[in-house]
Amino acid sequence: MTDSFHRWNGTDSYIADDALAAAVNVATALQRPLLVKGEPGTGKTLLAHAIAEGLGMELFTWHVKSTTRAQDGCWVYDAVARLQDSRFGDRDVRDVSQYIELGPLGRAFSSDQRAVLLIDEIDKADIEFPNDLLHELDAMRFVITETGEEVKAKHRPVVIITSNAEKELPDAFLRRCVFHYIDFPDEDRLAQICRVHHPEVDDKLLAAALRRFMALRSVKHLRKKPTTSELVDWISGLRLAGIDPEKLQTTLPFAGVLLKDESDAQKAAKAGAADGSGGESGGGSGSASGGGWRGWR
């Protein structure tokens, strides 16, 4: 291992704590993929951008969908275009290579400089996807079956993999990754993050907004807790509308930005964390008499 590895520490626009920075540095130095998990909006996707920026590398993003196959990241063969051309086109269809396009993984491999490859939302893909991907990531090369051409990584890219799911990944895969879970930020860190996006924000407004936001997040059994990005958006709205911080103590303007689910809004109102009409709670249930099953409702 050479000493050429650059310590990454976050960027001006990305707030990282020591643990996250350590995980990133372990991954880049050991040349292992970094698997990042965390609630929605905790900055998983943005992290890859910040790493690329901080290390001065190009970023290749591979956004995974339910239909994505591991091979798609390497290359895509446009068979339909070729078929089309064979009937009506004037291209020479015998030259298969015209119909091959490298995917993000392929492009990161062929990049002249070490690059960052983001494999975003790996949990969205089919269950076999990570296992298929393992092979390419281990070998750092693949062969395009249509042309027999081998694509080999000039430099091992820094691989960042994000996931939302509990544990969708096979053990063999996990064993090769450096792992980091981005915990939901505490109030101080949230304030830092908000300041990055709203450097000019009024201290009072920020404090008041954070207090309401934290109260909302503490409401039990929400379907979808408000996230960091929603907080950032919400503060934009508050600032644009020139909302008085005092007012935030009693009302919750633009509540829809924070709580998108109707039943969540009701739950929050019930808990007194948001205003709303459905304040009455508990319709006089007859006292449950009898044995050990009280409270089953």
Place this chain on the structure above:
Amino acid sequence: MFAGFHTMLRSAGLQVGLTEWLALVEALDAGIVEPSLRSFYDVSRSLVCRDEGDYDRFDQAFVAYFEGADLPPGLKDKLKAWLSKPIERPALSEEELAKLQELDLDALRKLFEERLAEQTERHDGGDKWIGTGGKSPFGQGGQHPTGMRVGEGAKGRGSAVAAARARRFRNYRSDRVLDTRAISVAIRRLRRLERKSRRIELDVDETVRKTARSDDLVIVERPERRNQARVVLMMDSGGSMEPHTRLVEQFFSALKNGGGLREVETYYFHNCVYNKVFSDMERFVGKDVDDICRSVPPNTHLFMVGDAWMGPYELLAPYGSLEMVTSDKTPGIDRLLQLAKAFPKSVWINPIPENYWHAETIAQTREVMDMVPMTVEGIVEAVSALLGRGPKRDHREPVPMWTRDGVH
């Protein structure tokens, strides 16, 4: 002494093998670990833990081992001692042992010692290798002249042991009750792939290949492969299920998205099944149980999800339902029996731990339907039973242990 840490991690239930140990050595060698316990904590955690459920175990092991050792000076000796004592043998697999033999351990150890000495020296001498204090580690035209924004102030840099002792990740542990991947994998075993589908698909690859080789367009077709397995899922959305919401949602998403089933038909009920089940519980849109039972397609499995915890009359009495819309003369238990008969492949999945299953209504429900806990093992067991590979009880008429006084 560090072998002790390793042992501690393992006894906390973490899978720390040679791979992880070597990775840690490599990390030390690469100069990532700063000579502080906090840094050692961050780095080793990123290599040892595989999901957030592991964090709490890691924290416990860390506290247990390093309590009172929150000072960097001793670290060096400990690391050295650790390296001098390779991990106990039984912990290693054949493959790992072979790997270990290939390695020149002495060379590794020496490398490591040099590194550590160098780092400590540099650390004492100045800030060079940590690279804070205005010396940008990137050294690129002052892009980040003040260095990075990490660890500003004292707040971010709590002591490692204090951080570990806080055990902030304690609640993530319960998440492991359900491993959605394992469940998806289990459910997939229900799959029945058949190419006998009447639907024909275009074999694009073959078509192109043949066409490219001939002068004319050659269309290649084949029957589509389709999974024939279906699931009817009925879920209790009653109040006592609230604490299990997350668990049930996870199960539901694993079943729906990961299982690759041909169809998942979902209904809700409140506490028990009566004459109707609902696709929309809030607006009471649903289907008659009689209708569902009348036409069950082949290869259909019935999954009931619920705690089966309710008032006895809700299960046993005519008109036992708490909701007007499901006011039904037939007692709930008979509706369950009706379902069990209509679906020869059925199972009840209960999020309540098994040690509570002696509760009256749960026990009675089990008389009618096989019940498994909502855990990975439970669902694997359920799938085996559904595939006829496990022990399966036959559905008999329930013994009249709850007398119905002929009201029926």
